[in-house]
Amino acid sequence: MNVLVYLVPAALLLGLAGLIAFLWTLRSGQYEDLDGAALRILSDDDLEGRTR
Amino acid sequence: MSEAVDFSTFIERKADGTAHIALAVEGIGCAGCIRKIEGGLTKLPGIVDARVNFTQRRLAVDWRDGAIDPARIVSELERIGYRAHPFAPERAEASETQHTKWLLKCLAVAGFAAMNVMLLSISVWSGDVSDMTSDTRDLFHWLSALIALPAAAYAGQPFFQSAFKALRARHTNMDLPISIGVILALGLSLYETATHAAHVYFDSAIMLLFFLLCGRYLEQAMRRKTRLFAGNLASHKAAFAHRLDGNGELTQVPVAALHPGDRVLVRPGALIAADGAILTGASEIDESLVTGETVPRAVHAGDFVYAGSTNLAGALTMRVVAAGGGTLVDEVERLLRKATEAKSRTVRLADRAARFYAPVVHATAALTALGWLIAGASVHDAVVTAIAVLIITCPCALALAIPAVQVVAAGQLFRSSVILNSGDAIERLAEVDTVVFDKTGTLTLPDPEVDTSTIDPDLLERAARLALSSHHPLAAALARQVRLRAPYASAVEEPGRGVRALIDGKEARLGSAAFCGIDAHTAAVSAPAGTSFIAFAHDGQVARIIIGQAPRPDAVAVVQALQARGLDLIILSGDRPDAVAAVAAQLGVQQWMASLTPAEKIAVIELLKSKGRRVLMVGDGLNDAPALAAAHVSLSPITAAHLAQTHADALFLGERLTPVLRAVEVTRRARALIKQNLVLTVIYNACAVPIAVAGLVTPLIAAVAMSGSSILVTLNALRARLSVAPPQLAGEAAQPPAQAEPLANATMEPTR
Numbered sequence: 001m002n003v004l005v006y007l008v009p010a011a012l013l014l015g016l017a018g019l020i021a022f023l024w025t026l027r028s029g030q031y032e033d034l035d036g037a038a039l040r041i042l043s044d045d046d047l048e049g050r051t052r
Numbered sequence: 053m054s055e056a057v058d059f060s061t062f063i064e065r066k067a068d069g070t071a072h073i074a075l076a077v078e079g080i081g082c083a084g085c086i087r088k089i090e091g092g093l094t095k096l097p098g099i100v101d102a103r104v105n106f107t108q109r110r111l112a113v114d115w116r117d118g119a120i121d122p123a124r125i126v127s128e129l130e131r132i133g134y135r136a137h138p139f140a141p142e143r144a145e146a147s148e149t150q151h152t153k154w155l156l157k158c159l160a161v162a163g164f165a166a167m168n169v170m171l172l173s174i175s176v177w178s179g180d181v182s183d184m185t186s187d188t189r190d191l192f193h194w195l196s197a198l199i200a201l202p203a204a205a206y207a208g209q210p211f212f213q214s215a216f217k218a219l220r221a222r223h224t225n226m227d228l229p230i231s232i233g234v235i236l237a238l239g240l241s242l243y244e245t246a247t248h249a250a251h252v253y254f255d256s257a258i259m260l261l262f263f264l265l266c267g268r269y270l271e272q273a274m275r276r277k278t279r280l281f282a283g284n285l286a287s288h289k290a291a292f293a294h295r296l297d298g299n300g301e302l303t304q305v306p307v308a309a310l311h312p313g314d315r316v317l318v319r320p321g322a323l324i325a326a327d328g329a330i331l332t333g334a335s336e337i338d339e340s341l342v343t344g345e346t347v348p349r350a351v352h353a354g355d356f357v358y359a360g361s362t363n364l365a366g367a368l369t370m371r372v373v374a375a376g377g378g379t380l381v382d383e384v385e386r387l388l389r390k391a392t393e394a395k396s397r398t399v400r401l402a403d404r405a406a407r408f409y410a411p412v413v414h415a416t417a418a419l420t421a422l423g424w425l426i427a428g429a430s431v432h433d434a435v436v437t438a439i440a441v442l443i444i445t446c447p448c449a450l451a452l453a454i455p456a457v458q459v460v461a462a463g464q465l466f467r468s469s470v471i472l473n474s475g476d477a478i479e480r481l482a483e484v485d486t487v488v489f490d491k492t493g494t495l496t497l498p499d500p501e502v503d504t505s506t507i508d509p510d511l512l513e514r515a516a517r518l519a520l521s522s523h524h525p526l527a528a529a530l531a532r533q534v535r536l537r538a539p540y541a542s543a544v545e546e547p548g549r550g551v552r553a554l555i556d557g558k559e560a561r562l563g564s565a566a567f568c569g570i571d572a573h574t575a576a577v578s579a580p581a582g583t584s585f586i587a588f589a590h591d592g593q594v595a596r597i598i599i600g601q602a603p604r605p606d607a608v609a610v611v612q613a614l615q616a617r618g619l620d621l622i623i624l625s626g627d628r629p630d631a632v633a634a635v636a637a638q639l640g641v642q643q644w645m646a647s648l649t650p651a652e653k654i655a656v657i658e659l660l661k662s663k664g665r666r667v668l669m670v671g672d673g674l675n676d677a678p679a680l681a682a683a684h685v686s687l688s689p690i691t692a693a694h695l696a697q698t699h700a701d702a703l704f705l706g707e708r709l710t711p712v713l714r715a716v717e718v719t720r721r722a723r724a725l726i727k728q729n730l731v732l733t734v735i736y737n738a739c740a741v742p743i744a745v746a747g748l749v750t751p752l753i754a755a756v757a758m759s760g761s762s763i764l765v766t767l768n769a770l771r772a773r774l775s776v777a778p779p780q781l782a783g784e785a786a787q788p789p790a791q792a793e794p795l796a797n798a799t800m801e802p803t804r
Contacts (some may be wrong), residue, residue, distance in 0.1 A: 004191075011171060012195075012199070015164055019160060019164040026160070032107070033106055033108070036104065043083055043086070
């Protein structure tokens with residue numbers, strides 16, 4: 001059972017990392033415009049100037 | 053446009069020298085629009101950032117203060133094909149957004165905790181049947197406590213706060229049994245952990261919070277979505293007024309920025325933006341949106357006019373009056389206050405359930421403890437069993453039963469072009485047995501239509517092309533009939549009289565009867581009730597073009613469908629009896645009353661209510677607003693007067709009346725599903741409570757029973773989505789209802 005000593009903290013830390021990542025995305029407004037994000041990814045404006 | 057535009061009330065200036073404006077944009081419908089708008093604006097000098105929010109159909113622009121006139125941003129958008137309306141978010145909307153974010157944070161914390169506690173709990177449950185030592189089990193219990201206690205303290209706040217508020221106001225709500233259940237479950241588990249017991253309920257408590265927060269969040273997201281959308285529509289309608297400043301200069305200001313005492317110029321064809329008294333000028337005004345009366349009223353200096361009327365003929369200057377010195381507006385406001393008070397007394401289904409639920413559950417728990425004590429159990433065992441009863445009856449499914457269905461039904465209404473203003477409108481719409489319609493603008497189209505049946509098409513085309521050069525609203529109706537959108541080059545408008553032009557070398561005139569050389573009296577006598585006409589004269593030919601209110605295209609079919617569903621239909625109108633009788637006969641509605649004042653409309657509705665009827669009021673005018681508030685539930689078309697819109701429970705979009713029928717159908721189905729869900733939760737409790745009272749509940753049973761019932765109720769709610777096909781109306785086969793994307797459709801609605 002000694003394996004628990006690092007497995008349990010590892011599981012908790014991973015979960016906590018996920019939670020913090022979610023709170024960060026929420027704070028930076030990434031859920032404000034879900035439909036827009038789906039469309040913006042199709043636009044390739046950002047490639048102009050680099051490829052040409 | 054040489055006239056200055058004043059956007060200052062909408063601009064937000066920041067400390068770093070940039071300015072910010074929010075705009076609601078019409079016509080955003082695809083990925084290309086985002087690029088076009090953002091690309092087009094960032095090319096302008098001085099613009100720091102332009103960002104489209106596609107979901108909300110809004111645009112946020114930042115620029116270096118002073119580098120560019122904000123009016124230039126709007127005109128640039130107009131040039132690339134989008135109408136933009138400056139937008140001041142209401143305070144209510146900002147707090148909704150804040151609340152939504154908070155719930156989402158709570159949901160995230162509860163979700164994280166539920167996953168990790170479950171991880172530990174499943175280990176313990178499987179350890180119980182294999183070789184886990186009691187020391188390891190204690191360690192896992194302590195770890196669960198470490199995660200669950202802080203998480204519950206944070207994620208449980210929405211429930212604890214609401215329960216505390218209810219307690220302080222000395223009544224109960226659904227959050228009270230929830231809070232008590234969660235706190236007792238956590239407290240008991242902590243005690244059991246400290247005394248090395250086998251059973252703890254950390255997982256149940258935290259999972260309960262997670263499920264409940266899902267329901268809360270969905271409900272809140274639905275409310276926020278409709279609020280955002282209603283805000284956009286309001287800004288599309290928000291008119292600009294032409295303010296005459298002290299030095300005689302004209303400034304375009306948003307109506308919201310008008311103050312009492314301001315002088316305002318109202319051009320022919322424009323909407324009157326505020327209540328006020330006429331200073332100079334004489335004209336005819338169309339008050340159909342205010343009183344329902346379709347025949348224009350002649351006004352002169354000194355007369356009082358109401359916001360929402362349309363100026364038909366000559367230019368007017370008026371002075372804005374604050375409190376609305378007119379009798380009508382005062383009367384409407386007084387009636388509104390009374391009607392709204394009466395309405396707030398109706399109790400929501402969920403609250404009725406809560407009022408019944410909490411005492412029953414708590415009494416059962418108390419009786420359980422008492423029963424076990426009498427039967428000779430130890431105090432510890434009796435209390436543990438009583439708490440198990442509380443945990444298992446915690447109204448998780450009950451709290452999900454209603455919002456889950458409401459969210460699905462609101463989504464369906466949204467796709468049928470109905471936008472809810474209030475969350476509990478679904479419940480009330482489903483109970484309706486009588487529908488009261490206003491006539492003008494509700495059963496009939498808001499804009500007048502030309503009667504083309506009696507006119508030579510060639511003559512109509514000439515008249516319609518001439519009408520393109522006029523600003524008169526009746527001429528605008530005529531101009532919609534034109535096939536070739538080319539105005540005559542020689543056209544001259546004589547304000548208040550008409551338009552004239554040379555067609556094929558001969559003079560043509562379009563306008564009042566006198567202007568075209570017709571005897572006004574004989575012309576008016578033969579016009580059908582409730583209609584107006586424009587005269588047209590060209591090359592010796594003289595014609596009267598009759599323009600009147602046409603019923604909405606599907607009005608007859610919707611009226612029949614509503615009657616077929618057992619609803620009683622009544623028309624209450626402020627218009628004259630002959631005009632109302634004609635529409636009632638055309639639509640097949642037997643009961644109608646005409647020439648009603650706002651107070652009389654309320655009186656009729658109160659009479660119906662006293663007979664036990666549940667009345668749905670459908671109306672659009674200022675004179676309907678009190679009746680809308682007084683009725684059990686109310687609907688308004690999106691073209692309605694502002695006051696009517698704010699007091700309607702729901703709005704519908706487009707030219708058709710079908711959304712009214714859809715609203716009734718969708719909500720009736722939703723009510724059936726809510727009832728099924730409530731029955732399901734009762735069955736669940738009937739099965740689970742005896743097990744809990746008998747003291748047989750283990751943490752595993754509690755977890756399975758609770759999540760099982762929640763998932764069952766949610767899945768049942770989703771059935772609302774599967775089965776309702778749009779109703780097929782008699783007499784319209786091919787035309788599909790506006791199903792596609794109501795947001796996109798709505799933003800392209802013409803605005804007046």
